[in-house]
Amino acid sequence: MTIRNEELAAQFDELADLLEAQDVEYKPIAYRRAADNIREYPENVATLATQEGTNAVERIDRVGKAIASKVVEYAETGEIDELAEKRAELPVDMAALTSVEGVGPKTVGRLYEALDVRTLDDLETAAKNEKIQTVSGFGPKTESNILDNIDFARQSQDRQLLSDAAPIGAAIVDYLTQTVAVQRCEVAGSLRRWRPTIGDVDTLVASTDPQAVVDAFTDWPDTGRVIEAGTGKASVRTNDVRVDLRVVDPSEFGAALQYFTGSKDHNVELRNRAIERDLKVNEYGVFDISETDDPDAGQRVGDRIGGATETDVYDALDLPPIPPELREGRGEIDAAAANELPDLVTLDAIRGDLHLHTDWSDGRNSIEEMVEAATNRGYEYVCITDHAKGPGMVGGVGLTDDQLETQLSELRAVGDDAEIDVFAGVEANIGPDGRLSVADAVLEQLDCVVASPHAALDGDGTDRLIAAAEHPAVDIVGHPTGRQLNQRSGLDIDVPALADAAAKAGTAVEINANPRRLDLHGSAVQAALEQGATITIDTDAHGPESYDYLRYGVHTARRGWAEPSDVLTTWPTADVRAFLDA
Numbered sequence: 001m002t003i004r005n006e007e008l009a010a011q012f013d014e015l016a017d018l019l020e021a022q023d024v025e026y027k028p029i030a031y032r033r034a035a036d037n038i039r040e041y042p043e044n045v046a047t048l049a050t051q052e053g054t055n056a057v058e059r060i061d062r063v064g065k066a067i068a069s070k071v072v073e074y075a076e077t078g079e080i081d082e083l084a085e086k087r088a089e090l091p092v093d094m095a096a097l098t099s100v101e102g103v104g105p106k107t108v109g110r111l112y113e114a115l116d117v118r119t120l121d122d123l124e125t126a127a128k129n130e131k132i133q134t135v136s137g138f139g140p141k142t143e144s145n146i147l148d149n150i151d152f153a154r155q156s157q158d159r160q161l162l163s164d165a166a167p168i169g170a171a172i173v174d175y176l177t178q179t180v181a182v183q184r185c186e187v188a189g190s191l192r193r194w195r196p197t198i199g200d201v202d203t204l205v206a207s208t209d210p211q212a213v214v215d216a217f218t219d220w221p222d223t224g225r226v227i228e229a230g231t232g233k234a235s236v237r238t239n240d241v242r243v244d245l246r247v248v249d250p251s252e253f254g255a256a257l258q259y260f261t262g263s264k265d266h267n268v269e270l271r272n273r274a275i276e277r278d279l280k281v282n283e284y285g286v287f288d289i290s291e292t293d294d295p296d297a298g299q300r301v302g303d304r305i306g307g308a309t310e311t312d313v314y315d316a317l318d319l320p321p322i323p324p325e326l327r328e329g330r331g332e333i334d335a336a337a338a339n340e341l342p343d344l345v346t347l348d349a350i351r352g353d354l355h356l357h358t359d360w361s362d363g364r365n366s367i368e369e370m371v372e373a374a375t376n377r378g379y380e381y382v383c384i385t386d387h388a389k390g391p392g393m394v395g396g397v398g399l400t401d402d403q404l405e406t407q408l409s410e411l412r413a414v415g416d417d418a419e420i421d422v423f424a425g426v427e428a429n430i431g432p433d434g435r436l437s438v439a440d441a442v443l444e445q446l447d448c449v450v451a452s453p454h455a456a457l458d459g460d461g462t463d464r465l466i467a468a469a470e471h472p473a474v475d476i477v478g479h480p481t482g483r484q485l486n487q488r489s490g491l492d493i494d495v496p497a498l499a500d501a502a503a504k505a506g507t508a509v510e511i512n513a514n515p516r517r518l519d520l521h522g523s524a525v526q527a528a529l530e531q532g533a534t535i536t537i538d539t540d541a542h543g544p545e546s547y548d549y550l551r552y553g554v555h556t557a558r559r560g561w562a563e564p565s566d567v568l569t570t571w572p573t574a575d576v577r578a579f580l581d582a
């Protein structure tokens, strides 16, 4: 089976963590940088390793001979010797433990030495029994913070990022669609609704030969392990993601797709609407039960009036089809009934990107390369927003005011030669007090200022974000909560208050499309739009390949009911310029 870049990168991250836990210097940083570059590499690195060997792998930035040979080792054997040794020396569930905010690899190492903490349960027990504060360097405050953050870490444990699940969903649908016995195939569940994190990948197939479909599914080359295979149902694991298959009769495919797409709240509301109409809706179809003595006598009771397509189901309930992203029980059924569903923004409507990094800060490519890649994508404009120095920027990343002025001339020069418009910007840091890390005199010279929180990412962030939004030079509040999915929940924000202030100040609020962020998230976008705020969808790309994050941002906007006109990056260049100038 193919080893995805994500899986390969995870081995080096784990190795880095284990070395850091043992106080090894330098190596952890080298492994993490290599992991980042492997993760984002545009080709499959394991395939490259098996077909072309270490030299080809060394072409990846920051991957030297030693790391390249480990890549080949993993691609060929599914194991890295050094990692296996380190795991034996430090037998801890590193991923689970470090998923607790405030617990880094060094902490894991020390708590293992002192208290034999190996798992999340061990950590919780130790914290509850006030054992952690007895370890040198740890106080009662640290201990109670750890305890507070364990629940969040637990909830995150079994959920995959959308960007890990979506390619697997697309691959299995592609594979099954080519299987003779398969008439239709779709993903369902939270993946079809584009939730930021996914429990497992649900696939639904219409077929009259369930056994043939189950056989094809378990023979899928990407299947790592078959969890179960039964009649018309099967589950496999691939790259740590569970994929469930369900095969239904073609006449019931629409009803099943509707049912398994969810959400639960949406389906409960829909079922209640059916009852009001003397109808029964379930995963098998839509049934008229007005003449039926006992509607609960079975699943297929009453007169069948539809179920082959999803449109049948909604149509029977006097509703237009509702896009999957809206099915969260947030007013979409009432809106559909009143014919007031939003005309949702699409990928094709996007004309540019206003939050991008280059090798002037922590990006991987030059300004020219980022502009060229955007031109090739058909964009009309981009804005380069490298990091300014300031709170949250580690390891010397971030430009000083002088460097920003130098970069400004460079951006103008590149802009003069480019086929598209190049806006000059910066990503300034919002300090805990709401102040920005760049002098006003510099901000005023730039076309676009993205202000984002990068430090002190806990507690209530409303006031500091409003202060930033109201700063006359700020155009966009970037990744407002600062959350990192499955890692930290970020700032608490009163979204309507922020959105209201932003709308009045003429500042846009960002959906950061990086799949580790997706910040703001869907319901927050919906709340922001209700206050009249303008949204921008930006990828925050640190290299050209990350422009592809856009789709995760667009689907997040759709989850927030956004129409094209709500989204700054769908506007023509002249209108964007006017918005930034105002």
Ligand SMILES: [Zn+2]
Pocket (backbone or CB within 6 Å): 427, 452, 454, 478, 479
């Ligand atoms: Zn940022």
Ligand SMILES: [Zn+2]
Pocket (backbone or CB within 6 Å): 355, 356, 357, 427, 540
């Ligand atoms: Zn950024």
